[in-house]
Amino acid sequence: MSAIQDDKSEPIKVLFVLHDGFDTLDFCGPLEMFSHARHNIKDPSTKAFTFQIAAASQGVKSAQGATFKADMDFDDAHEDIEDFDILVVPGGGVEPILQANAEPMSLIKSYVELQKKDPSKERTLFSVCTGSLFLAKAGVLQGLAATTHPDYYTKFENMCVEASKLGDLERTDVMEERYVVNNARFDLGEDLDSNPFILDKKPDLSNPQARRKSIARKGSDAFKLSKRRESLVKRQNMKLGGLRVITSGGVAAGMDATLYLVAAMVSIEAAHEVARVTQYTWAKGVTVEGVDV
Numbered sequence: 001m002s003a004i005q006d007d008k009s010e011p012i013k014v015l016f017v018l019h020d021g022f023d024t025l026d027f028c029g030p031l032e033m034f035s036h037a038r039h040n041i042k043d044p045s046t047k048a049f050t051f052q053i054a055a056a057s058q059g060v061k062s063a064q065g066a067t068f069k070a071d072m073d074f075d076d077a078h079e080d081i082e083d084f085d086i087l088v089v090p091g092g093g094v095e096p097i098l099q100a101n102a103e104p105m106s107l108i109k110s111y112v113e114l115q116k117k118d119p120s121k122e123r124t125l126f127s128v129c130t131g132s133l134f135l136a137k138a139g140v141l142q143g144l145a146a147t148t149h150p151d152y153y154t155k156f157e158n159m160c161v162e163a164s165k166l167g168d169l170e171r172t173d174v175m176e177e178r179y180v181v182n183n184a185r186f187d188l189g190e191d192l193d194s195n196p197f198i199l200d201k202k203p204d205l206s207n208p209q210a211r212r213k214s215i216a217r218k219g220s221d222a223f224k225l226s227k228r229r230e231s232l233v234k235r236q237n238m239k240l241g242g243l244r245v246i247t248s249g250g251v252a253a254g255m256d257a258t259l260y261l262v263a264a265m266v267s268i269e270a271a272h273e274v275a276r277v278t279q280y281t282w283a284k285g286v287t288v289e290g291v292d293v
Helices: 024-036 074-083 095-100 105-117 129-138 150-166 232-236 253-265 268-277
Strands: 012-017 049-054 059-061 067-069 086-089 124-127 179-182 244-248
Touching: 012 024, 012 074, 024 049, 024 253, 024 268, 049 074, 074 105, 086 105, 086 129, 095 129, 105 124, 105 129, 124 129, 124 253, 129 150, 129 244, 179 253, 244 253, 253 268
Parallel strands: 012 049, 012 086, 086 124, 124 244
Antiparallel strands: 059 067, 179 244
16 A cells, blocks of 8 residues: 555554654654645644654653653654654664664564565655665665765765675665665556656666766656556555655755655645645755656
8 A cells, every 4th residue: 555645545654763862853844744744734733644752761861961752762653663654763863772782773674575565555765964874784775776965975975885895795886865765655657757757777886986966867757747657566566665765865855855755755835835834945866766767
């Protein structure tokens, strides 16, 4: 079953996984954008997303000193992981978590394994800023393209290389983008030139200079320009069982990526309305591979 909803459907379920020292805007930025999205932009009752927070303790403090109340601990999150359509992994203060290999590392892996075992449902793994380092450490970015905060490009590349050595030697294409989307859900049709989300070609992971400026066209009309089609067979044959994997750059780039998700999972009109309401200028990222690419 797709997470795509109609006006009468239940909201799309989002789980934010917060660690001590996370960056406040990495969490609150996407939360704000998701909260304004409606299936019918003229009907406030058609709320598109609902949210829950998982953390190690009931109160989790950000790097900026704000404390947020968690809805569940990580044990409960593991038990309920099947319920969620989107798993959001903020960054900020990641080093202690990486060194201890602590949560949300295990939860990320569980979410990926869930999709591999059950590719019939559309799921999204979405990191903000240095949250992508958790994904690299977990080894889930091999064979994909990804980005992170610009100050961490080199560290991110090194972590991805280490993960490839421990895994199946597939590389990660580190890109200098606001956000990078893998395993999109669009039936692109024949006119790829009119689709603004698609690279001219797939990433060349054999290139030793993996990090590069994207050659992708920018834009936000892929959902509007194409007719959606789910293909279970194709999804099963994609990386991670067709799990949509989105990594975004520093802090505010997470809001850009969230608008992409609103466009992809609700409608392009809904995304533009969120941008209007929040008076936010949407800076576009890229999609490097989709069901029909």
